[in-house]
Amino acid sequence: SRVAAPQLAAAPLRDGLLIVKVEEDPPGGQESDPPGDCQDSESFRQQFRQFRYQEVAGPIEALRRLRELCRQWLRPEMRTKEQILELLVLEQFLNILPEETQARVREHSPENWQEAAAAVQAFQKCALSYRAFRTKPTLDYCLLIVRQPIELLEY
Incomplete structure (x- = not known):
């Protein structure tokens, strides 16, 4: 969520100097999504x-x-511009996934690309191990049983 810019209140000139008071947002401001x-x-x-x-x-x-x-x-x-870009990239990433993977990952409702990438990796690892049994494990189950750290790109 976006951190609001401080409010500036300018006072009249005193001795040729402009006095500026910086006011932070009041407590209880919205810091995260409700x-x-x-x-x-x-x-x-x-x-x-x-x-x-x-x-x-x-x-x-x-x-x-x-x-x-x-x-x-x-x-x-x-939201900041960066957060909006993240939403757009996340949406496009989900759209380019194979249909079955996309459906499973969307069920998990990732909020950012890191969660989406982790969900895809977990689902792929889990699905590979279950192909022999011809069952379709849920993504929640895959996320639970995949114990190896999932490597993600940072940018």
Whole structure:
């Protein structure tokens, strides 16, 4: 979540100097996403991606609605540019996964690329070991039984 910029309050000039007071956000400010926000974000993402031109009357209304859905999904007033980029990269990463892996990882609702990569690696390791039995273990089970540290790229 975005750390809000301090508020600046300028006082009148005194002896030729401008006095500036820096005020931090009041306590109780929103530091993390509220409970249930991940589900709301996913819902808005789906609405944004599934929106069709035919749902509205004309291009202006279509663009207005797309902007509204995009803002509800990405919440630029609450997130940094870096966090928004992470959401977009995470979405694209999930979209390029093989269908079965994608479905399993989406069930886990990763909140960032690290969680998504860990889930994919765990699922792949687990699925390989269960192919002989022709069963499909759940991702939660795979994450539980994979005990080796999962190596992730840092950037």
